[in-house]
Amino acid sequence: MAKSKAVPYLRVYVWEFPVRLYHWVNAACIVLLIITGYIIGSPTTIRYADEAYQQYWFGTVRFIHFVTAFIFFFNFLVRIYWGFAGNRYARWKNFIPLSRKQWREILEVLRVDILQIRSGEHISLGHNALAGFIYFLTFLVFLFQAATGFALYSSMSSSWLPGLFTWVIPLMGGDFAVRQWHHLAMWFFVVFSIIHVYLVFYHDYVEGRGTTSSMVGGWKFEKEDILKKK
Amino acid sequence: MAADNPTIYASMLAKGYTRRDFLRFCSYAATLAGVEASGLATVVKAFETKPRPPVIWLHFQECTCCSESFIRSSHPIVADILFDYLSLDYTETLQAAAGHQAEKCRLDTMKNYSGKYILLVEGSVPMKDDGVYCMIGGESAESILRESAEGAAAVIAWGSCASNGCVQSAKPNPTNATPIHKIIHKPVINVPGCPPIGDVMTAVVTHILVYGNMPELDSQGRPREFYGRRVHDTCYRRPYYDAGLFVESWDDENARKGYCLYKMGCRGPVTYNACSVTRWNEATSYPIQSGHGCIGCSENGFWDNGPFYQHLANFPGFGIETTADTIGTVVGIGAAAGVAAHAIATNIRKKKLIEEHKEESVTEKGGES
Ligand code: HEM
Ligand code: HEM
Ligand code: SF4
Ligand code: SF4
Numbered sequence: 001m002a003k004s005k006a007v008p009y010l011r012v013y014v015w016e017f018p019v020r021l022y023h024w025v026n027a028a029c030i031v032l033l034i035i036t037g038y039i040i041g042s043p044t045t046i047r048y049a050d051e052a053y054q055q056y057w058f059g060t061v062r063f064i065h066f067v068t069a070f071i072f073f074f075n076f077l078v079r080i081y082w083g084f085a086g087n088r089y090a091r092w093k094n095f096i097p098l099s100r101k102q103w104r105e106i107l108e109v110l111r112v113d114i115l116q117i118r119s120g121e122h123i124s125l126g127h128n129a130l131a132g133f134i135y136f137l138t139f140l141v142f143l144f145q146a147a148t149g150f151a152l153y154s155s156m157s158s159s160w161l162p163g164l165f166t167w168v169i170p171l172m173g174g175d176f177a178v179r180q181w182h183h184l185a186m187w188f189f190v191v192f193s194i195i196h197v198y199l200v201f202y203h204d205y206v207e208g209r210g211t212t213s214s215m216v217g218g219w220k221f222e223k224e225d226i227l228k229k230k
Numbered sequence: 231m232a233a234d235n236p237t238i239y240a241s242m243l244a245k246g247y248t249r250r251d252f253l254r255f256c257s258y259a260a261t262l263a264g265v266e267a268s269g270l271a272t273v274v275k276a277f278e279t280k281p282r283p284p285v286i287w288l289h290f291q292e293c294t295c296c297s298e299s300f301i302r303s304s305h306p307i308v309a310d311i312l313f314d315y316l317s318l319d320y321t322e323t324l325q326a327a328a329g330h331q332a333e334k335c336r337l338d339t340m341k342n343y344s345g346k347y348i349l350l351v352e353g354s355v356p357m358k359d360d361g362v363y364c365m366i367g368g369e370s371a372e373s374i375l376r377e378s379a380e381g382a383a384a385v386i387a388w389g390s391c392a393s394n395g396c397v398q399s400a401k402p403n404p405t406n407a408t409p410i411h412k413i414i415h416k417p418v419i420n421v422p423g424c425p426p427i428g429d430v431m432t433a434v435v436t437h438i439l440v441y442g443n444m445p446e447l448d449s450q451g452r453p454r455e456f457y458g459r460r461v462h463d464t465c466y467r468r469p470y471y472d473a474g475l476f477v478e479s480w481d482d483e484n485a486r487k488g489y490c491l492y493k494m495g496c497r498g499p500v501t502y503n504a505c506s507v508t509r510w511n512e513a514t515s516y517p518i519q520s521g522h523g524c525i526g527c528s529e530n531g532f533w534d535n536g537p538f539y540q541h542l543a544n545f546p547g548f549g550i551e552t553t554a555d556t557i558g559t560v561v562g563i564g565a566a567a568g569v570a571a572h573a574i575a576t577n578i579r580k581k582k583l584i585e586e587h588k589e590e591s592v593t594e595k596g597g598e599s
Contacts, residue, residue: 006592041541042555043493046474050487058474116579155460155502170449174530175460175500180543180554187558191565198569202576208587 008224009209014089014126015218022079023215029072030189036065037186066153070161073146076139089126095136097129105129112206113199123207125222131199141188148172148182235284238277238439252277258305262433263440264455276440283439284339284347286378287321290371291364291398291407292353295425296389297323303428304512319347322366333367336378344381348438351375352388354395355413356405363405372413379414384438386419387411388431390528393420393451400533411451419444420451422503424527429508430456450530452502461524462498464506467491485521495539496523503528 015023039061049055083092097103108121109130127135150161151168152175172178204211214220236244242252253274260273287297318324320336327335339347353371356363361370379385387410390396398407411418421434434453437445445453462468470476470490477485477494492499498506501524505516517524523539526532535543542553576583 005589007590043474043476045476045478049473050475052469052473052475055473055475059472061474116575116583118583155463166449174532175502176497176526176529176535176543177531179500180535183542184554184558187554187561190558190562194562194565194569198572202572205576206583208584208590 009221010224010227011219012125012222012227013218014087014220015214016082016087016090017218018078018082019086019090020215020218022075022082025071025075026079027193029068029075030193032068033065033072034186034189034193036061036068037183040065041183041186069146069149069153072142073150073161076142076146080139094124094127094129094132095139097133102129102132106133113202118206122226125209125220128203138192141185141192145182145185145189148178148185151175151178152182235281237279238282241282259436259440262305262429263436264433265440273440276442280439280442283383284319284343285321285350286319286336286339286347286382287350288352288374288378289322290351290353290355290375290391291405292389292391294323294352296352296391296431297321299423299425299428300388300431301428302511303432305429305432330367340378340381346383347381348435349378349382349385350388350435351385351392351410354391354398354407354409356398357408357413358404358406375410375413379410379416382416384419384444385410385414385416386421386434386438387451388421389426390422390424390532393422394530396424397533400531417444417447418451419447419453422452422457422528422530424532426528427456427504427508427510430504448502456504456508457502457528459502459504459507460499461501461503461506461518462496465498465518466506467518488521491518491521491523493541494523495537495541497526497529497532497535497538498524501526501529 043058043061046057047055082090083095097106104121105123106129108119108123109128111117111119112123113130126132147165147168150165154162154166154169155175157163169175169178172181200212200215209221210219235241239252242255243249256273256277257270259277260267260270263273265273289297319339320332322332325332325335353364355361355371355375357372361372364371366374387393391398391407392410394409395403395407398405399409409420411420419434421431423430430453433456434445437453445455448454448457450457462471465471467488467490470488471492475484475487475489477489477491479485480494490496496518498518503524505524506518509516509519525538526535529535537544540553542555544550545552545554545557548557
């Protein structure tokens with residue numbers, strides 16, 4: 001048995017309420033959008049009546065997709081705002097690797113994730129630099145999905161928000177192409193979700209700082225001496 | 231400059247039509263141009279007073295289906311009169327003149343009616359190899375187009391060829407077939423479709439005759455009146471779509487019942503055209519009414535979005551029958567498998583990975599772990 005070298009940890013409030021709320025609303029929306037979107041693309045046969053006026057399930061699925069889409073979009077806008085108003089862990093700077101330190105950290109996280117070895121480089125308590133950068137790319141895909149989605153929606157709606165995205169259609173060469181890209185991007189979200197959830201668990205395990213529960217309560221844990229050094 | 235043409239009314243009278251015929255023509259034309267009943271007087275006045283504009287109708291890389299469609303508009307009197315009295319000064323398919331004589335007609339019209347004639351273009355223009363793939367009277371399509379567009383009062387691109395390239399521009403587009411709005415620097419009215427609906431064509435021309443200006447266009451240069459909504463929006467099978475009642479194969483019971491063709495690849499939801507409103511051939515039917523999905527013939531690049539009987543296009547570069555879903559599923563399973571393999575590797579290496587945590591841990595009593 002290894003000898004105990006117990007060290008004191010401190011509780012740090014990392015994810016403020018707006019970030020946590022954003023996270024779970026976002027996750028729920030994305031799951032719903034993937035499910036309803038997939039059904040819109042390849043509807044299964046659900047028949048409980050012979051005549052059209054007696055059933056409406058496909059219309060309902062589309063309705064859920066659109067309502068969720070609006071929630072998803074405004075929720076995302078809140079997160080962008082919080083990137084400028086929130087605490088240091090939520091700031092936009094975490095998402096764009098501009099400093100050398102962030103690049104060193106990216107290499108370290110790659111070592112941990114792929115080679116499964118640690119060199120001792122400290123991994124940030126908030127988003128690690130790699131995760132932050134991946135989220136940044138993900139945010140771009142959010143925008144892409146919203147732009148293509150609202151562009152498609154503009155033909156069924158006369159409200160101003162979808163109207164802002166009509167320029168996407170000629171740019172991509174028509175509604176068919178827009179729908180095709182929108183559909184393809186769905187798979188990005190599927191793959192992201194699988195890997196993201198796994199990596200949360202994995203980093204919780206190898207870092208031992210309470211990553212998983214941090215998105216629920218907001219707290220993470222860090223060694224006292226590391227916090228003092230800063 | 232030569233004298234103006236006579237008015238449409240004058241030339242109709244000269245041909246032996248009566249005032250009654252003329253008024254009938256006006257009311258058809260008004261209906262087509264979407265003028266309300268109280269506006270009829272405007273139309274009558276326009277045709278009584280405005281000189282009829284000369285028309286040049288050019289044919290480039292095309293199949294003449296647009297011309298065919300045009301002469302089949304539901305109100306033949308309108309097409310007849312437009313053809314007879316519009317003074318179609320030049321159109322390869324219908325004119326009597328040939329050879330140098332024909333080209334002279336075009337050049338004369340361009341010279342004598344500069345700034346007044348209407349230019350109608352059917353077909354795309356090959357831009358590759360100096361345009362050798364479409365030469366008329368020794369001149370390339372591109373130079374004929376540029377020259378004729380110069381003094382045109384209005385330019386209309388007939389059909390998908392002239393509006394977006396159609397089949398000639400489908401991959402790999404061997405002649406670099408190009409729609410005309412990408413060549414000339416003038417506003418172009420795009421009237422896409424393969425072919426466009428005859429009534430829509432007459433209506434667009436009528437609009438120009440009556441109002442002397444362009445109809446309201448959308449972001450892709452198409453008249454909003456006819457291309458503002460999707461085939462799907464006014465499709466009579468739409469209730470089946472919302473109900474989720476779909477045809478599953480061409481010969482099933484659902485097809486017989488007339489359910490929605492969405493799962494058979496119908497492009498109605500992504501196609502802007504008036505088919506489900508005006509219908510075709512004197513409003514007899516339109517593809518969906520006849521049991522076949524829309525293939526999106528009025529949409530940019532519709533030939534490359536195939537196969538027509540599949541909801542998603544094939545994914546380029548992955549051979550036939552590979553859609554975004556096939557690729558997505560493979561990548562998704564790959565991700566899941568990768569994650570599972572990673573979890574196993576983690577378990578194997580766990581001694582090393584979480585050694586530190588073990589060392590740092592304490593038991594509840596504060597003793598060693
Ligand atoms: C994570 C985000 C999203 C995912 C995964 C997603 C997924 C999908 C999928 C797979 C389709 C089916 C495409 C097809 O017919 O092949 C679809 C359709 C659609 N989505 Fe989304 N979507 C998302 C966000 C949005 C947003 C933000 C909007 C904005 C309004 C939107 C609007 C639409 C519209 C209008 C359609 C077309 C529905 C129809 O054909 O009637 N989507 N979506
Ligand atoms: C489909 C589901 C999910 C999606 C789309 C998603 C998306 C995201 C996004 C976009 C962020 C960046 C947050 C920010 O703006 O700062 C994030 C962070 C995070 N998520 Fe999720 N998430 C999902 C599910 C989960 C689940 C199930 C957990 C685990 C309980 C989780 C835990 C976390 C944690 C702990 C972080 C921050 C830690 C880090 O920097 O890596 N997420 N997630
Ligand atoms: S048949 Fe085509 S256009 Fe008509 S409702 Fe179905 S999908 Fe839409
Ligand atoms: S239904 Fe579709 S494919 Fe058929 S003519 Fe109309 S736009 Fe073209």
